[in-house]
Amino acid sequence: MGKQVAIIGAGISGLLACKYTLSKGFHPIVFENSSSIGGVWTKTVETTKIQTPKEFYQFSDFPWPSSVTEGHPDQNQVLNYIQSYAQHFDLLKHIKFNNKVSGIEYEGPSGDEMQAWSHWGGTGEPFSSGGKWKVVVEDKQSLSTKIHVVDFVILCIGRFSDVPNIPEFPPNKGPEAFHGEVIHSMNYADMDYESAAKFVEGKQLAVIGFSESISNLYTSEMRCRWLAELLGGTFKLPSIKEMEKDVEKWDAYAKRYASSQYYRRSCIGALHLWYNDQLCKDMGWNPKRKKGLFAELFEPYGPMDYASS
Structure with a gap:
């Protein structure tokens, strides 16, 4: 029997991880806390649109339909596209919906x-001869708890998951200064149309908050392809x-675009190119x-440049 891989989260990264681990002969099981796929796209306002042209926001082997x-x-449209991909x-048969991971132990x-x-x-x-992962999962519908023993765990829960990332304000410079309210877009998206209006x-x-980060769709896809190749034995990790030295090098490279002058001059962001070059x-x-x-x-x-090896 092939090795079992637990994937936590059925957003874009979770679906990609599922697809590429399957392609390497593994047996993935995806645990999704909610009742649907899509991750962050299920928590946005209906009028939200992607910030880049769709040609740069697509799967490398699954272009947007001509109807869009x-x-x-x-x-x-994005959710329909993600659903069509799955x-x-x-991929849907590998996903356990309404299953919340409450603990992981190695x-x-x-x-x-x-x-x-x-x-x-x-x-x-990636695999230890004597090590296993125990994943504690709560079924929100049956209210039962089950422990799954797997060979590897992939976290695809996003940087903040369901926790709104609201900054801390200096004393007397927060909501009390302008006598208003601060909410996260996640909370706003949870409102129905009438309540939001x-x-x-x-x-x-x-x-x-506006600009996208390095984490575009095809960057996520490259990460998952890289991980699948690692799991499949294509290469080993260095010492x-x-x-650690590579992390420092990456941090220094990224900080070139984080100076106080960044928004005062023209700039072509190349972080994702450097990153994808490393993965390649x-x-x-x-x-x-x-x-x-x-x-x-x-x-x-763009995505199609990485469609094949």
Whole structure:
């Protein structure tokens, strides 16, 4: 029997992780706390649209249908697209809906032994010969609890999951200063249309937060392909010290775009290119995906450039 992989969350990353682990012969089981797939897209306002043209927000092997003519599809169109992807690759049968993971425990070598490792797992490989993961799952419908024993766990719960990321305000400079209210977009999206309209009626609003991060759809796909290749034995992880140095290198590279001058000058963000180049090299792919020097120099990269190895 192939190794079992637990995937927590059925958003875009969870679906991608499911698809690519299946392609490597593993047996994934996806635990989704809610009753539907889509992750963050199920928690947005209906009028929300993707911020980039749809050609840059799509799966590498599943383009948008011709029926979607808008350059920036809205929430319903995105959810339908994600649903079609899951159905096309027969992923839904691997998902347990309304199943909340309440605990994860690794049973294997002692803590002292793990601290002495120079490589992940002692060898740089993802699976330990003597270790297993215990995943405690609560079924929200039957109110029962079950422990699943698996070989590997993939967290696809998002950076903040269901926890609104609201900043801390300096003393006397928060809601008390402007005699108003601060809410997260997640809470606003939970309102029905009538309640939301009533909430904003006659008020002066400030919306904080707009720009996308590096985490676009095809960046998530590349991560999942990389992980599937690691699990499949295509490559091993370097030493822990090497990975720590690489994290420092990545952090320094990212901070080049976080200076106080960032928003005061023209900028072409290239973080995702550097990141995807690293993943390609690990997987043994040529990071230069374009056909020809001029295309490599001047054409933007997108999902279809990573459609095949």
